[in-house]
Amino acid sequence: MTDLFYGLSPAWPVIFAGLLCAAIPSHIVRKCLMIAAPLIAGFLWLVTPSTGVFGGIEAAGFVFETYRFDPLSRVWGVIFILATFINAIYALHERSRASDASTLLYSGAGIGAVFAGDLLTLFFFWELTALASVFLIWAAGTPAAFRAGLRYLVIQVLSGVLLLAGAVMYAGHTGSWAFNAIDVYAPGGVLIFLAFAIKAAFPLLHNWLQDAYPKATGVGAVVLSAFTTKLAIYALARGFAGMDMLVWIGAIMTAFPVFYAVIENDLRKVLAYSLNNQLGFMVAAVGVGSELALNGAAAHAFVHIIYKALLFMTMGAVLLRVGTTKATELGGLYKSMPITAVFCLIGAGAISAFPLLSGFVAKALTIAAVAEAGYGIPFLILIFASAGVLEHSGIKIPYFAFFAHDRGHRVKEAPANMLIAMGIAAFLCVYLGINYGVLYDLLPYPVEYAPYTFDHIVGQMQLLLAALFAFTFLVRFRLYPAEVPGVNLDTDWFYRKFGNGVVRWGWAMLDRLFAAMGNQFARLRHKLGERFVAVFSPSGALSRDVPSGILAIWTGVLLGLVLLVAYFAG
Amino acid sequence: MTQSTKSKAPKAARSDENVHPIARYFLWLDTPVARKAPFWIFGAGALALLGAEYLHPMHSVSNYDGIFGFYELEGFFGFSLAVLMGWPLRKLLGRKEDYYDQEGDDD
Numbered sequence: 001m002t003d004l005f006y007g008l009s010p011a012w013p014v015i016f017a018g019l020l021c022a023a024i025p026s027h028i029v030r031k032c033l034m035i036a037a038p039l040i041a042g043f044l045w046l047v048t049p050s051t052g053v054f055g056g057i058e059a060a061g062f063v064f065e066t067y068r069f070d071p072l073s074r075v076w077g078v079i080f081i082l083a084t085f086i087n088a089i090y091a092l093h094e095r096s097r098a099s100d101a102s103t104l105l106y107s108g109a110g111i112g113a114v115f116a117g118d119l120l121t122l123f124f125f126w127e128l129t130a131l132a133s134v135f136l137i138w139a140a141g142t143p144a145a146f147r148a149g150l151r152y153l154v155i156q157v158l159s160g161v162l163l164l165a166g167a168v169m170y171a172g173h174t175g176s177w178a179f180n181a182i183d184v185y186a187p188g189g190v191l192i193f194l195a196f197a198i199k200a201a202f203p204l205l206h207n208w209l210q211d212a213y214p215k216a217t218g219v220g221a222v223v224l225s226a227f228t229t230k231l232a233i234y235a236l237a238r239g240f241a242g243m244d245m246l247v248w249i250g251a252i253m254t255a256f257p258v259f260y261a262v263i264e265n266d267l268r269k270v271l272a273y274s275l276n277n278q279l280g281f282m283v284a285a286v287g288v289g290s291e292l293a294l295n296g297a298a299a300h301a302f303v304h305i306i307y308k309a310l311l312f313m314t315m316g317a318v319l320l321r322v323g324t325t326k327a328t329e330l331g332g333l334y335k336s337m338p339i340t341a342v343f344c345l346i347g348a349g350a351i352s353a354f355p356l357l358s359g360f361v362a363k364a365l366t367i368a369a370v371a372e373a374g375y376g377i378p379f380l381i382l383i384f385a386s387a388g389v390l391e392h393s394g395i396k397i398p399y400f401a402f403f404a405h406d407r408g409h410r411v412k413e414a415p416a417n418m419l420i421a422m423g424i425a426a427f428l429c430v431y432l433g434i435n436y437g438v439l440y441d442l443l444p445y446p447v448e449y450a451p452y453t454f455d456h457i458v459g460q461m462q463l464l465l466a467a468l469f470a471f472t473f474l475v476r477f478r479l480y481p482a483e484v485p486g487v488n489l490d491t492d493w494f495y496r497k498f499g500n501g502v503v504r505w506g507w508a509m510l511d512r513l514f515a516a517m518g519n520q521f522a523r524l525r526h527k528l529g530e531r532f533v534a535v536f537s538p539s540g541a542l543s544r545d546v547p548s549g550i551l552a553i554w555t556g557v558l559l560g561l562v563l564l565v566a567y568f569a570g
Numbered sequence: 571m572t573q574s575t576k577s578k579a580p581k582a583a584r585s586d587e588n589v590h591p592i593a594r595y596f597l598w599l600d601t602p603v604a605r606k607a608p609f610w611i612f613g614a615g616a617l618a619l620l621g622a623e624y625l626h627p628m629h630s631v632s633n634y635d636g637i638f639g640f641y642e643l644e645g646f647f648g649f650s651l652a653v654l655m656g657w658p659l660r661k662l663l664g665r666k667e668d669y670y671d672q673e674g675d676d677d
Contacts, residue, residue, distance in 0.1 A: 143672070191582060334596065337590070383580070387649045407601070462616065463645040465642075467642070472608045473650075479653070
């Protein structure tokens with residue numbers, strides 16, 4: 001029985017289900033497909049007997065390696081499949097054919113990309129993630145979401161184009177399309193690196209994430225949070241592990257979103273900045289490149305997908321019930337949505353790395369690896385960023401949504417399917433925090449790290465309690481900036497305002513230029529017309545002394561001459 | 571237990587029939603005592619952990635974390651820095667909500 005499925009990439013049933021969803025009008029059938037597809041994918045993942053390259057598809061003289069199953073792709077593959085399953089449960093209430101199809105196609109593309117064995121297959125799935133996911137943003141149905149989706153699409157497709165260009169140049173240089181460690185200094189290497197950097201939301205290339213994710217639907221933001229960026233982390237771990245520069249880029253990535261998250265009013269945007277911060281830890285770990293560090297990156301990606309999805313799910317539930325996720329319009333929701341509030345607190349605790357929760361056992365690997373490799377300043381930045389995580393995701397999200405000032409919203413608790421999905425994610429946050437061996441067994445390399453030592457527990461609790469004390473201290477003495485409605489300038493200003501302004505100004509200038517040229521031509525035409533009238537009209541200069549009959553004769557003579565010249569020349 | 575917590579809850583919330591049945595057990599969270607308590611609890615907890623470090627020195631993994639109270643210092647001052655920077659950053663970067671809005675967005 002299992003031989004039948006041997007070597008079939010888990011991506012295919014999910015993509016196939018996505019295509020079916022696009023064609024099937026029945027809500028119930030679509031939802032059944034959404035649940036069944038990740039289960040089949042999980043089955044395929046389970047029955048793959050050993051590491052190796054399977055699922056080769058020959059086309060145009062090229063073999064596309066669609067299923068490379070090795071320790072690195074295995075862990076990313078299984079968490080992507082798990083995320084697809086949880087997201088499907090979370091989306092059960094949503095009646096949108098486009099959204100259902102997009103969710104499955106996007107998830108399948110993500111799974112396909114991590115199992116891609118060569119650069120062309122990677123490119124195919126890489127672009128499919130971009131094209132399929134944009135519908136999750138457009139599904140929100142607002143003009144702002146439409147424009148954000150367009151910007152998102154342009155940037156994501158650009159990433160794909162860079163990947164393709166880089167892959168062609170790189171393969172031309174090395175003679176191989178295999179997707180393994182990439183030399184950034186080889187022809188095309190830097191283009192591939194840039195392609196990964198865009199999708200991983202590196203500093204200055206990051207703002208597509210904060211622009212698009214908060215404008216997606218409640219379900220869409222949950223789905224989007226799982227795949228694109230973590231796929232990029234996988235690609236970096238596969239292609240650029242041990243690249244020293246990544247440690248510093250990762251450290252900056254962990255720190256700068258902290259400041260933005262503090263002043264951001266939209267809680268889903270806060271989560272988007274928080275996503276950037278978490279990616280920074282993974283990028284830094286990839287930069288260190290040791291076995292411990294790559295285990296850290298993989299473990300962090302694994303648990304992060306779960307607790308970030310959980311946090312986005314809670315905000316999605318708030319959006320569904322209250323209609324907004326603006327901190328200034330929320331507060332006191334624990335009275336209406338206590339179960340969602342508890343799940344949010346678990347997600348907040350996990351991302352803040354409280355002991356007994358998943359973040360604690362995963363983040364420890366990365367920080368230990370950075371310290372072990374002797375990166376002193378990045379180590380300090382990562383510790384600072386850990387306190388920052390507590391601020392924006394650990395405190396701000398649950399506090400402003402569910403506690404703080406009661407805004408009087410008395411709404412229903414989240415729908416049952418949302419609660420079940422949140423419950424599964426919350427359970428995993430606790431389960432993996434306690435039974436961390438299950439997580440460690442999935443990692444690419446053997447793990448000898450023990451997270452529950454006196455030093456680690458006390459050190460982490462010192463950091464968290466001191467930060468929590470700082471929060472209460474700042475609130476007590478009114479030093480914590482109050483939430484105010486508004487937006488904050490980020491790098492998207494350059495293309496949304498400056499670039500937009502330059503283009504509009506350019507069009508306006510061109511308009512004026514064409515108008516001025518038109519005026520000049522009109523004036524010239526007018527003058528010429530006047531001249532012609534003055535010369536050739538019956539009362540013109542030529543008719544004044546010579547009768548117009550003579551002019552007609554001369555015209556005939558000239559035409560006759562032209563005919564003769566044409567005849568003899570021919 | 572339920573009676574005592576209910577008696578401490580704000581009157582408006584107690585009389586609010588739309589409060590979720592589970593949440594009724596936690597309405598004491600809105601009392602002034604509950605709102606002030608975290609300051610003292612977290613402060614005491616942080617001090618206790620400092621005491622634990624004093625009694626049982628930790629092993630350092632980098633050049634910096636050998637400093638006594640390193641994690642508490644980073645936690646308190648790092649958090650405070652992030653929050654306090656919010657004041658100038660908001661003035662510098664903050665704009666009105668409709669800053670990026672375009673024609674037709676209200677449709």
